[in-house]
Amino acid sequence: MPVARFNQASSFHQIKAYSQTLKGKHLSEMFAGDPKRGQALSVRTPHLFLDYSRQRVDLKTMQMLEKLADERKLGSRIKAMTTGQKINETEDRAVLHLALRDPEGKLVIPAQIEDAVVRAEAGEVKEVLSHIESFSKEIISGKRTGKNGKPIKNIVAVGIGGSYLGPEYLANSLRPFAQDGMNLRFVANVDGADFVEKTQDLDLEETLVIIVSKTFTTAETMKNATTAKEWIKTAIDRHFVAVSTAAEKVDAFGINTENMFGFWNWVGGRYSASSAVGILPLALYLGFDNAKKILDGAHWMDKHFVESPFMSNIPILSAMLDIWNINFMGFKTRALLPYSQGVGRLPAHTQQVEMESNGKRVLMDGTPVDFDTGEVVFGEPGTNGQHSFYQLIHQGTQIIPCDFIGFINPQYPLGKATAKEVTHHQELMTNFLAQADALAFGKKSDNPHKHFPGNRPSSSLLLKQLDPFTAGLLLAWTEHRAAVKGFIWGINSFDQYGVELGKILGADHRGRMLQFNDTGVINVDGLNPSTAALLTAFLKGGLPK
């Protein structure tokens, strides 16, 4: 069905006009005029609470955004995703990461999947999960050991990008749930420092290496994998497993495909944390039951996303508020600020999910966009960020919409709650509460250096505690938020052609380096003089003079 462009939709023009009115309004004014605002612009669910009353919107805005979503056929696009239609059109693939946390097929119903191959593959989710379950139990119980019968105590997960950032966010978030004595390390960067520093204190006989690569050709990962094999040397079968879709390449590398955990081409890299990519290392680190709870949390969010009406649908509202900020208010950079040390790497994962999914310049049909697409996302955990970049958020010339994430209960109760002392977590949460109001309402001062203009938008997300269920739920929130924006804009959030050119030019340089290694000749043919100078300096081993 042909749909008008995003910025030709009739509701787009209405919102554009209305946004002019709201641009002149201050959040102080909006709050003062409407005591019910906090109640109206918030969503209550059993597992998380979203308050977006400090966004520069009103109920009318939200109704108009709902109309825009309707006009953009958001509902049918989500339906197309959950029924396995090939909505990743440029790669002719379905997008079915929701099936990964739905082994019983309750939300992604196999019978609704038209393509027979995809349908069959969706049925394999359960199988892979049960392989992860038995394998992780064998390792944790010590039934399956490393060479010389030593129990496995260290998991080294080798992978980059989508094979790294989501699992790392989850692992960092869930450290208190780790199995006694089990370590999980991630090796992503091809810089040898990453491999050496993550492995040098490990007993290789107690170490299991997981090579994670969808295609098993990712240059960085295969380089690290080869180095890992040289480190482990013998009994490769006991010390190496693979997570991949490429059985032949896994076999050629020397890993027994019995020790391969599959996924499918309808799982995009950055959407793969809930496949074996994340769940295998996490099941080994946290135990299978905890890993399963991550999937349960993600599934809870999936169901909320697929079934909730617009006004109470948290990922949809988050996405539409982003669109409001980007396309109507002109705020193109967003800060993600978890008041939790554990969630500290969610910003890096979100960077990947958002900026790789929606950093696009053409519509699905290939015509260039003439409106802004994906925003830049950055963040550090609160309160650390407050002592760093918040100055700019409060008093800079750019408006940076913020997402605050807070938890009612701490992971580690520390400090005393008395009449004279607050706990660490209470101290943390004073900041979570204070910052949103400071940004929204500002403070007048006769000293212009101390004047805070306010009217800086934010949303606050409150959860009960950081545990496997909520960590999974936040993962799915992040994924759906990005996907919804892509649906609304009409771009493909599931391909990533923008990374290809770098790979091609990288391969060209690799060829020159191999030639140099072989012959000592520095070949700069066809390079521009700047690149020639840089390559020459590098290979000669001295700075340009």
Add this chain to the structure above:
Amino acid sequence: MPVARFNQASSFHQIKAYSQTLKGKHLSEMFAGDPKRGQALSVRTPHLFLDYSRQRVDLKTMQMLEKLADERKLGSRIKAMTTGQKINETEDRAVLHLALRDPEGKLVIPAQIEDAVVRAEAGEVKEVLSHIESFSKEIISGKRTGKNGKPIKNIVAVGIGGSYLGPEYLANSLRPFAQDGMNLRFVANVDGADFVEKTQDLDLEETLVIIVSKTFTTAETMKNATTAKEWIKTAIDRHFVAVSTAAEKVDAFGINTENMFGFWNWVGGRYSASSAVGILPLALYLGFDNAKKILDGAHWMDKHFVESPFMSNIPILSAMLDIWNINFMGFKTRALLPYSQGVGRLPAHTQQVEMESNGKRVLMDGTPVDFDTGEVVFGEPGTNGQHSFYQLIHQGTQIIPCDFIGFINPQYPLGKATAKEVTHHQELMTNFLAQADALAFGKKSDNPHKHFPGNRPSSSLLLKQLDPFTAGLLLAWTEHRAAVKGFIWGINSFDQYGVELGKILGADHRGRMLQFNDTGVINVDGLNPSTAALLTAFLKGGLPK
């Protein structure tokens, strides 16, 4: 001397007009028309090489930017800094972090400092350094031990913001230089997870805690300090030292002021990494000689900065290119992309230095700016970022100027250089070389999804290797780059009033929490309904229903 506003300078208008011409020019065109471009738009020094030929400038732009810098009296502003004038006018303070790496007073010449107090304090730099030297040698040699005579093996540095990010960047960069068996951990966040996870595996008898706080009142740091004291319990004198300017408060906390390492109010938090704030923990971790080399590297950059003419002054050129991108091209977000795992936290430190220094809305005289000030900075180490957010940099609708940082030699030589294999470092550097060209020149394709428009600006910084000297040099480069922008814009890069309001509102919530701890009453008087609901949920321990 009264100076016209930045955007009223006559060269500002000339550049503005000229930028319109360059906006229509593609980097491919600029390179094709000028084979000497790489040579002309680069700077050679013995320790680092800057190639900015992929910025969307030409020689004429640079000449105009030089004129702008002259018109803005950049030279005399730098001179005012190095002679200890109170250029942090809003706080009536000198800005003398250059003196910290200049104990002999070669660049910051004591006789040139007018204020007698500041002059005397600058003389104390040497004293504090020699205290650090003797103290670190006593600890490392085992002459000074923890309780029960155990040698100190663990340093826990408790501090946040400026007392954390710079030292952390340096420590991460210099892991291969660590003393055998010495650990350094940073506890910054008030979230109890940070304290617990950084200390739970440490033997407290082998641990030295450094409390780092300029005022010794920073809420997060004092909360963590108190918890640390409860953990260590006895022999506080053997296990606690302080880095602070507030001797009385250090004493009141229970730390012997003999174990206090001072600095001075002319060292701003985010500019304090080369004071005892960074140098004490780093001397303990790396040995004093390595810590001294960090200072030497920073001093080398200081001298380069103070003495080099515009066209060969790397921090000034970096800053002026930022201004070109922000104020003339409209690119307000910058990516910092070190091709080095060790330098991976320089983006977080740079975020602090840039966004806290230059996220300002008024000029020094208090009048509001009517132009853009400080940019947003973000980044992750390459190649990790390539598999994450680079998609948006290559094909998104926002132009994000990039700084690539690369090293000729690796910290850890790993892998073989043969005709068939590249080393890890060669593989890493193929990417450093490839990405800048991919961004600049793009690639035509009939498939619009695979089309790369190019013309995306970047600078490449090449260094010999990551060692204490170069880590220090990059630190100073970061500091001067931010300061120059502040000088040109006419804002105060050395205060941070934008963090105050959050502290005031935080204190208000702390009062409510203490009241709750004492009486069980949830006091929401004076809060807006949204904040009242969030606070109530938190204190009641359940999500709003």
